[in-house]
Amino acid sequence: MAGMDTVAVAFECRSDLSELSPTHVLGEELCQKAGVKYEEVFTDAASMARMARTIKREDGDVLCRLPFSVAVEAEQFGATLSLNPKTRLPAVRDFPHAKLDEITELPPFDFANGQMGAALSAAEILSREGAAVLFDMQGVFSILSMIVPSKEVYKALYREGDRLRELAGTLAGHLAAYAREAVARGVKILAYTDATISYELVSPDCYKNLCGAVTLDVLREIRAAVPRLAVISSTLCREFLMA
Numbered sequence: 001m002a003g004m005d006t007v008a009v010a011f012e013c014r015s016d017l018s019e020l021s022p023t024h025v026l027g028e029e030l031c032q033k034a035g036v037k038y039e040e041v042f043t044d045a046a047s048m049a050r051m052a053r054t055i056k057r058e059d060g061d062v063l064c065r066l067p068f069s070v071a072v073e074a075e076q077f078g079a080t081l082s083l084n085p086k087t088r089l090p091a092v093r094d095f096p097h098a099k100l101d102e103i104t105e106l107p108p109f110d111f112a113n114g115q116m117g118a119a120l121s122a123a124e125i126l127s128r129e130g131a132a133v134l135f136d137m138q139g140v141f142s143i144l145s146m147i148v149p150s151k152e153v154y155k156a157l158y159r160e161g162d163r164l165r166e167l168a169g170t171l172a173g174h175l176a177a178y179a180r181e182a183v184a185r186g187v188k189i190l191a192y193t194d195a196t197i198s199y200e201l202v203s204p205d206c207y208k209n210l211c212g213a214v215t216l217d218v219l220r221e222i223r224a225a226v227p228r229l230a231v232i233s234s235t236l237c238r239e240f241l242m243a
Contacts, residue, residue: 026068026088030054039083042069042090045121052126052133063189064131067119073138073178074146075114077106090115097148100156100163106170111181120185127186135187137178139194140171140218141211150196157202161210172218176225183226191232192219 031038034054040047052064069090071081078096083089097103111120123133138146144167145153156164179190197211223231 026051030058033058038088042067042115043118045118045125048118048122049125052122053131056131062132063134064126065134065136066123066126067115067136069115070136070138070142071146072115072119073109073143073175076109076116077143077147079146081115092146095146095148099152100144100148100160100167103147103167106167106174109174109178111178116178120181123182123187124185127188132188133186134189134191135182136191136193137175137182137222139192139197139215140168140175141196141214142194143171145196153196154202157197157206157210164210165214168214168218172221175218176221179222179226179229179231183229187229189230189232190222190226192222 026038026041028038031041031051034041034047034051036044036047036050041051042048048066048068049064051068052066055061056064069081071079071090071092074092075081079092080094080096081090082093084091109116111117119135123135126133141153141164144164153164175192182190194211194215197207197215199207202211219231
């Protein structure tokens, strides 16, 4: 992507079961093909890289996609994770806080530990092999909804907008640093997603004046941190592209 300017692309997420990839569910059969243990796909860099290669091959994809967990960032802030018994994906078992007001600090990410450390190392392994790596980052509202109960985030959207903006500002700096580290490890594309504020889940006014505005601010900070990388957002509606 040498010489390429930063690009932000907004698109509407749609769920169409007929279009799901053959590997949309990480199961034991897929693990056997990759030669890895299921639990290690989320915590071990080498296993994660092997699974990403296998998914790329099985899907006929041109990209290796990481990570496989949406709780990577939340774990950094104390969320206790366990494998969901139904989906078998890492899910928050215990929230570190009951309310937003209990969050006194959001320390910088530790790139060497946890799922985040494994995902970054897996990206480095794959990029050294010449693979094009797409790296998924969770948006600020989704991160918050995994360190406090999501109902608290939805209440705050209408009652504590200033507090959300304050927390989002801190998270934006952390995500920008995360993006820089990911690029240093060879990541070619960043995908910023924030399912918690899907347009269907909040009012148009809230989406436009709070969620969309905050998301744009976060994306701008990420873009400033990695100005020559393509940044893809799946949460912005079209009118924000002109902002």
